[in-house]
Amino acid sequence: MRIIKLAVISFVFFFGLLFLMSLLVPSRVRISKAINLAPTDSTVLNLVRNQAEWKRWHPAYTADSARNQQLTKVTDTDTLVAFDITGRAPYPVRNSWEVHRFGAQDSLTLQWYMDFRLSYLPWHKFSSLFYEGTYGQMMEMGLNNIKKASTEDLR
Structure with a gap:
């Protein structure tokens, strides 16, 4: 009986400690992620605005892997396009693409950022420490694909 009591107290203590540590996350x-491009703002953002074009550049949408996700356009301006993607996560993930121009330079910068809202559960918060490795690579591939697709559209 003492061993069971010790096990229960240890479990509660370590879970509480884990929960308190997760409050720091x-x-x-x-x-x-960002990339420098040569095309015009409209060429680049048209690839992002039009969901049918996502098959050309978005790594997650080239296969049937994204069919259980719902896309909702939140913002669409001359320099910013944002979608909420709802899937398995408890909250939608905001994907935004923003075009930046710097003076009279002949190129532009396309910035893609993903905003995640996390629940209070410790395993959700600690799993977010691995998002950069998972989603960061996908975003880099997507931006390189946008660069290729936008230069093809200019030809």
Whole structure:
């Protein structure tokens, strides 16, 4: 009986400690990637605005892996396009693409950022520490694909 009591107290103590440590992890996480491009703003953002074009450049949408996700356009301006993607996560993930121009340079910068809202559960917060490795690579591939697709459209 003492061993069971010790096991229960140890489990409660370690779970409480884990929960307190998870409070140090922020409940909102943003991953951001950017690339320099030569095309015009409208060419680049048209690839993002039009969901049918996502098969050309978005790594998650080239296969049937994204069919259980719902896309909702949140913002669509001359320099910013944002979608909420709802899937298995408890909260939608905001994907935003923003075009930045710097003076009279002949190129532009396309920034893609993903905003995650996390629940209070410790395993959700600790799993967010691995988002950069998972989603960051996908975002880099997507931006390189946008660069290729936008230069093809200019030809």
